[in-house]
Amino acid sequence: MSxxxxxxxxxxxxxxxxxxxxxxxxxxxxxxxxxxSGEINGGGSxxxxxxxxxxxxxxxxxxxxxxxxxxxxxxxxxxKGAAADTYSFGCSSRDLKTEEQPGLKVATFAYDGIALIVNxxxxxxxxxxxxxxxxxxxxxxxxxxxxxxxxxxxxxxxxDGSGTRSATEELLGFAEKLKADATIKEGNGNVQxxxxxxxxxxxxxxxxxxxxxxxxxNVNGVKATVDNVLNxxxxxxxxxxxxxxxxxxxxxxxxxxxxxxxEDGQKIVTKEGGITVSK
Amino acid sequence: MEAIKRKKLRExxxxxxxxxxxxxxxxxxxxxxxxxxxxxxxxxxxxxxxLWSFLTGVEWRPGSNMYGIFYMIVxxxxxxxxxxxxxxxxxxxxxxxxxxxxxxxxxxxIRFAVELLxxxxxxxxxxxxxxxxxxxxxxxxxxxxxxxxxxxxxxLAIMILPTVVSISETSLSAVPKEYREGSYALGASKIQTIxxxxxxxxxxxxxxxxxxxxxxxxxxxxxxxxxCGNPIAxxxxxxxxxxxxxxxxxxxxxxxxxxVHQELLYSTGVVLFVFIMIINxxxxxxVKTKVGN
Numbered sequence: 001m002s003x004x005x006x007x008x009x010x011x012x013x014x015x016x017x018x019x020x021x022x023x024x025x026x027x028x029x030x031x032x033x034x035x036x037s038g039e040i041n042g043g044g045s046x047x048x049x050x051x052x053x054x055x056x057x058x059x060x061x062x063x064x065x066x067x068x069x070x071x072x073x074x075x076x077x078x079x080k081g082a083a084a085d086t087y088s089f090g091c092s093s094r095d096l097k098t099e100e101q102p103g104l105k106v107a108t109f110a111y112d113g114i115a116l117i118v119n120x121x122x123x124x125x126x127x128x129x130x131x132x133x134x135x136x137x138x139x140x141x142x143x144x145x146x147x148x149x150x151x152x153x154x155x156x157x158x159x160d161g162s163g164t165r166s167a168t169e170e171l172l173g174f175a176e177k178l179k180a181d182a183t184i185k186e187g188n189g190n191v192q193x194x195x196x197x198x199x200x201x202x203x204x205x206x207x208x209x210x211x212x213x214x215x216x217x218n219v220n221g222v223k224a225t226v227d228n229v230l231n232x233x234x235x236x237x238x239x240x241x242x243x244x245x246x247x248x249x250x251x252x253x254x255x256x257x258x259x260x261x262x263e264d265g266q267k268i269v270t271k272e273g274g275i276t277v278s279k
Numbered sequence: 280m281e282a283i284k285r286k287k288l289r290e291x292x293x294x295x296x297x298x299x300x301x302x303x304x305x306x307x308x309x310x311x312x313x314x315x316x317x318x319x320x321x322x323x324x325x326x327x328x329x330l331w332s333f334l335t336g337v338e339w340r341p342g343s344n345m346y347g348i349f350y351m352i353v354x355x356x357x358x359x360x361x362x363x364x365x366x367x368x369x370x371x372x373x374x375x376x377x378x379x380x381x382x383x384x385x386x387x388x389i390r391f392a393v394e395l396l397x398x399x400x401x402x403x404x405x406x407x408x409x410x411x412x413x414x415x416x417x418x419x420x421x422x423x424x425x426x427x428x429x430x431x432x433x434x435l436a437i438m439i440l441p442t443v444v445s446i447s448e449t450s451l452s453a454v455p456k457e458y459r460e461g462s463y464a465l466g467a468s469k470i471q472t473i474x475x476x477x478x479x480x481x482x483x484x485x486x487x488x489x490x491x492x493x494x495x496x497x498x499x500x501x502x503x504x505x506x507c508g509n510p511i512a513x514x515x516x517x518x519x520x521x522x523x524x525x526x527x528x529x530x531x532x533x534x535x536x537x538x539v540h541q542e543l544l545y546s547t548g549v550v551l552f553v554f555i556m557i558i559n560x561x562x563x564x565x566v567k568t569k570v571g572n
Binding site for chain 2: 047073104123151152153154159168175176178181182186190200201
């Protein structure tokens with residue numbers, strides 16, 4: 001065995017053990033720092049439920065004395081509940097209105113981007129928000145009207161009550177005006193499969209669901225990417241907010257929010273399909 | 280004396296255990312019925328939505344307080360009818376082949392295949408439908424999407440095969456040998472015997488199979504949800520129209536619904552329940568006439 005190879009091996013081993021120890025100490029620290037007890041009951045947006053539930057169960061695993069519940073009742077309810085102290089924290093998947101803000105301490109813990117997807121065979125690469133609204137309400141029904149081939153547009157939407165649907169409706173302004181013969185698919189995955197299988201289809205999914213089988217069109221000339229969501233040039237995005245009554249500092253809730261914003265918490269955000277704020 | 284008493288006691292205990300087990304089914308039925316009807320009739324009792332607009336409406340927009348299920352009833356009925364129209368002849372002829380014509384080996388293979396078909400989870404039928412049937416329908420469809428009444432009919436027709444085949448086959452096999460021998464003795468061919476003697480003799484059993492097949496088709500949810508399109512409005516006007524059956528309406532939205540919206544999803548369940556009950560009563564009647572024969 002050559003000397004230099006031995007050196008490399010040794011340094012690798014040392015490096016690995018240092019990393020392993022570093023891993024140990026950091027998780028020990030989190031556990032020590034966040035060892036809290038008490039009841040945390042949150043409520044609000046259903047869109048964030050997956051992330052918050054996952055973070056909550058991780059948090060209670062680290063803090064066995066803490067009790068955690070989250071009820072998905074809608075963003076507006078979360079804001080009201082947090083202000084009225086019926087929830088120890090609230091979550092919303094939209095920005096707060098100015099009249100809603102007083103008295104609340106707000107933090108953004110994740111972003112969600114919505115991609116408008118078409119079949120890869122489609123030649124249309126860019127659509128304006130206005131065109132998109134018209135497509136989803138049925139005013140534009142042929143791809144040739146937006147610079148594509150002469151073919152009917154197949155609109156694919158989500159089921160009523162879906163967070164992605166309500167966000168898209170809000171951002172594009174077609175709430176309750178979806179055309180009657182739109183195909184409704186349950187879940188992001190089904191929308192993606194449908195668009196992948198139909199050359200004339202258009203649908204919308206959470207950014208994480210865009211893959212090689214579908215093409216995300218540019219909206220107002222901006223590409224749908226995580227970076228463009230973060231620098232706010234891609235406008236079909238929404239923040240996931242967490243907030244609580246600033247007069248009522250509850251250590252357990254504060255510890256949970258700290259955990260959510262920590263590296264471990266942000267890992268859960270990514271795992272559950274959100275865009276982290278730490279980037 | 281003691282021994283007899285003990286034996287009797289044991290018999291009673293065992294009998295009661297059986298009764299208890301039997302009660303599980305009955306109690307479940309009562310609980311489900313009560314639950315669905317209690318929730319489903321609430322919006323009409325409290326007058327938060329009119330029963331008439333619910334049953335005759337052709338648009339389902341919960342956000343605009345429009346909850347019409349008439350187009351869903353039409354969709355469910357048409358899909359079931361289509362599935363029966365295609366599935367039943369295929370199933371009956373399969374049953375005839377297994378019971379009357381196939382050598383024991385071929386019959387065994389086909390019976391095994393049909394049994395396997397029954398064991399495939401319904402969501403896989405849906406995935407198959409979405410991946411194979413929907414694109415094929417799209418090729419021949421004048422519409423721009425393949426999700427349609429026709430695709431639903433095809434998927435359901437395959438799904439009801441196992442039910443109809445196995446029940447028909449059992450009743451064909453139960454036709455006494457003497458019937459066939461009598462027919463042959465009169466000089467009838469095998470085909471004549473099957474169609475003129477055996478099938479009529481097994482009629483009520485086959486009808487039971489068909490009706491259970493209807494029940495399966497109208498109640499199917501997961502597979503259908505993937506291939507039917509689920510539009511928010513519109514009575515289907517052609518085989519290529521999208522449909523939204525009653526079952527998928529419940530499955531799609533129950534996860535998020537609250538308030539009147541949720542109650543009206545239960546009401547959709549009540550309508551479905553009524554359909555299934557009618558079918559079950561029909562089965563019972565047919566089974567009774569069979570006993571009468």
